[in-house]
Structures are given as C-alpha cells and as structure tokens.
Amino acid sequence: MYVEMGAGRRLCYEIEGEGYPIILVHSYLWDKDMWKPQREELSKNYKCISIDLWAHGESDILGDVKEYSMENLAKDVIAFADKLGIRQFIYAGLSVGGMIGAHLALKYPERLKASIIMESYSGAEPQETKAIYFGMLDMIENIKQIPEQLADQIAPIFFSKQENINKGELYTKFKRSLLDISEDRIQSVVALGRGIFGRNSILEEIKGIKIPVCFIVGDEDIPRPVSESQEMAALVKGSSLYIIPKAGHISTLENPEDVNRALNDFLEKL
Numbered sequence: 001m002y003v004e005m006g007a008g009r010r011l012c013y014e015i016e017g018e019g020y021p022i023i024l025v026h027s028y029l030w031d032k033d034m035w036k037p038q039r040e041e042l043s044k045n046y047k048c049i050s051i052d053l054w055a056h057g058e059s060d061i062l063g064d065v066k067e068y069s070m071e072n073l074a075k076d077v078i079a080f081a082d083k084l085g086i087r088q089f090i091y092a093g094l095s096v097g098g099m100i101g102a103h104l105a106l107k108y109p110e111r112l113k114a115s116i117i118m119e120s121y122s123g124a125e126p127q128e129t130k131a132i133y134f135g136m137l138d139m140i141e142n143i144k145q146i147p148e149q150l151a152d153q154i155a156p157i158f159f160s161k162q163e164n165i166n167k168g169e170l171y172t173k174f175k176r177s178l179l180d181i182s183e184d185r186i187q188s189v190v191a192l193g194r195g196i197f198g199r200n201s202i203l204e205e206i207k208g209i210k211i212p213v214c215f216i217v218g219d220e221d222i223p224r225p226v227s228e229s230q231e232m233a234a235l236v237k238g239s240s241l242y243i244i245p246k247a248g249h250i251s252t253l254e255n256p257e258d259v260n261r262a263l264n265d266f267l268e269k270l
Helices: 032-042 070-083 096-107 127-143 148-158 161-166 169-179 183-197 226-235 256-268
Strands: 002-004 010-016 020-025 046-051 089-094 112-118 213-218 240-244
Touching: 002 070, 010 032, 010 070, 020 032, 020 070, 020 096, 032 046, 032 089, 032 256, 070 096, 070 183, 089 096, 096 112, 096 183, 112 256, 127 148, 127 183, 148 169, 161 169, 213 226, 213 256, 226 240, 240 256
Parallel strands: 020 046, 020 089, 089 112, 112 213, 213 240
Antiparallel strands: 002 010, 010 046
C-alpha cells in the first residue's frame, strides 16, 4: 500500500493485524521486511504498520536532495500517521529508525504512547566512522552504484560473527540487495546516509524524555555496540534495556525469538 506524502512522492507501507497501532521503521539499507518476524508475533494483539523509508523497499525517491535530516524523517513519520488518521501510536525503530524514535519522543510526546529504540544511538557519529561512511557515500554517489568490493565491506557490519563466517542466507540476500540498488535511487539513498551519519548529538536532550522507552541491542552489534544503548538507557529515566544474545545489528532477523520476547515483555508493562 502507498500513501501520498506531497510533491508527488509516496511512502510504501504494510499493515498486519488489528488493535492499537505500532509503527515500525527499519534500518538504513534495509526495508520493512526486516520486521517480518515481529509483525507475525505482534499482529496477534496489535495493528503493525511497517514503512519503507525514502528510496528503500518500494517507497519513492526524494529527488534532487543532497542531505535529508533526522528531523525531516521524524516529521515524515508524524505526517504519515496523520494521513492514516492515527492520533497516538507505539513507535519501534531500528538503527536510523531508532534515531527517529528519539526525535519523536522529544518533539511529539503527545503522539507516542511509547518508543522502542533498537540498535541505535542518539549521540553524534564518532569522527573516525563518520569519515569512513562519508567516504563510502561519496564513492557511491560518484559511480551511481554500490560495487561488489564496497558491498563486501558494508555487509559484515550488519551481522554477528557467526553469520559473517557462514555467509548464510541473511548475509547473501543483503549483499545482493546492495548490488541491486538502481541508479535512480542512489542519490536519495546517499542523501539519507548523509543525514544519518552527519546527525547532531541529542544525548543531553533525551534526558528529558517522559514517555516509556525501551532500548534493545544485539550483543554483537558492530556499528552500534551495547555500550551505546547502555549509555542512553542510563540517561532516560525509567527506561528498559534488553540485550539480545547471538545477534548483530539486525537482531530482528538474527534472533527474532529473543527480540519478540523483549518486545512482548516491554509492551505488557505499558
């Protein structure tokens, strides 16, 4: 399904289940199917609405945009909810989705019943990794594709040690998706990347979050290590923290059973 967001651009989304709405937003370079195991579980009691971000999955591209900020993405989620007539909802986001979740909790607390922030960080990107990521983005923008050599560098970032050793189905499918990004989507993908990795820190601000917050992180997450979720959980009073064993950055697919248990445990307390 699609919703018109203005300027002729549409976001693609999927709804599964009935009940109180949960809006789910995926990681950079992934799509809404990253949440498939969670949709299957949570849709027993909730209306699960998963969105494809711009130029990801089946959503439209942004057009001639050099950088798309976290603030813009947060506004998009609220505008999307408005289009569907949803006044209040539970939000769940992973990686960039989690970064959006912190902005939503701060800027639009009246719209969120709770925010679930997974494999994410509200601080600025460390300078060393920021330089690496911006170098990758510049290359991708210049050649208008993700070449195999670069895909071989990007893919391991997202997975646990064992998945990277095995190069199993998750790994190979994700690498193929990187190689298959079409030229017309590259500029928008890069624009989102620049907004994500060039973000400003809001660590001090998240101390003021008043709604229930849950942090979830894989114990083998490479780009967003456990220490970052622990840091955020210590700043947000009354928040919950779950560490998922045997999982990297995409814990929803590497260890869906433990992720689902963590989600159900948190949601039952609301």
